[in-house]
Amino acid sequence: MNECKVAVIGATGAVGQVFLKIAEERQFPISQIRLCASERSIGKTLKFNSEEIPVELCTRELLEEVDFAFISASGDISREFAPIAAEVGTVAIDDSSAFRMDQSVPLVVPEVNANDLDSHQGIVAIPNCSTTPLVMVLKSLSKVSKVKRVVVDTFQSVTGTGSAALQELEDQSSKILSNQNFSVNEYPHQIAFNVLPHIEPFQENGYTREEMKMVYETRKILHDEQLMVSATCVRVPVPISHSESMHIEFEDRVSPEEVRQILSTEAGIKVMDDPFSDVYPMPIQATGIDDVLVGRIRKDVSHPNGIAMWVVCDNLRKGAALNAIQIAEQMMKKDVVKHSNWR
């Protein structure tokens, strides 16, 4: 397949908008594009490759007419449309968490587990935007020594919640600075000038659903059910790009030099590590670029086989839209777009 027909479901959203930008930048070979959103957006047009495209509602008939449906709307919308897409022979590439842990659905970061695409049955899921950089780093470093355990703390931007949360951060910030009353809708507390150790609902074990997603998704993608993962996910008042502090425990001793050397040769990863010159990754540098940035690589002084580092990644690009496009590119390259129907 040299060219494909695509539908973008959630085209007006934070991920959908970045999807259109990246598809243009990469010249993703689209022969026809259909843009879908909710009833609220009917009547709007969106620009793609300088053409004004009308926003439509997603239907079974529309899904029958495309090769790929990129779904970035919500779990409910994915649960409604992804099975229909698979049924009519279209590949659904889904950004939501709806199908990530379904055994018949590959959960894919192409640099890590592209081979899992071979057995897809019409739905492919992308991981949570915090899991993606984590598995890219762990997969690369497992070439040096088996990874036994990782403790990861995330500092996640508001666009991880969607475009309404970005609007809320901007609104609260300007109102607080000018001493006006402000509203709190997207989070349980104000996000401007604050930090929330709370992303998604709390579970019985005291972790949040977001934190447990990092545990389960990491094991699934790396095909390692024994891997020990503990996460604390924190929302911070940053517009775009998630940061992560990682403490990784290996089976053998691994030096920071080895880690730096391995990571600097990996596709999709860029090492920025010169702390004495104030060089380390920050969200303002990661935003708008494709690479996962890694710095502050050091020996973990609390464990003989431990390494600590700081990782930053644009949650809308590699954390979502770029990963989805790379999956489609891989599927076209591997010639595995056609599939037998789901279930």
Ligand SMILES: NC(=O)c1ccc[n+]([C@@H]2O[C@H](COP(=O)([O-])OP(=O)(O)OC[C@H]3O[C@@H](n4cnc5c(N)ncnc54)[C@H](OP(=O)(O)O)[C@@H]3O)[C@@H](O)[C@H]2O)c1
């Ligand atoms: N943001 C991230 O960093 C990130 C990363 C990985 C995965 N994801 C996942 O990607 C999805 C979208 O996230 P987002 O941040 O882009 O959210 P968002 O900014 O809130 O956008 C939601 C999109 O869904 C559309 N939508 C709502 N109801 C719909 C319907 N009935 N039919 C079709 N489209 C409908 C909205 O259209 P209207 O404009 O018409 O309301 C909008 O385009 C979520 O499942 C999220 O979990 C997000």
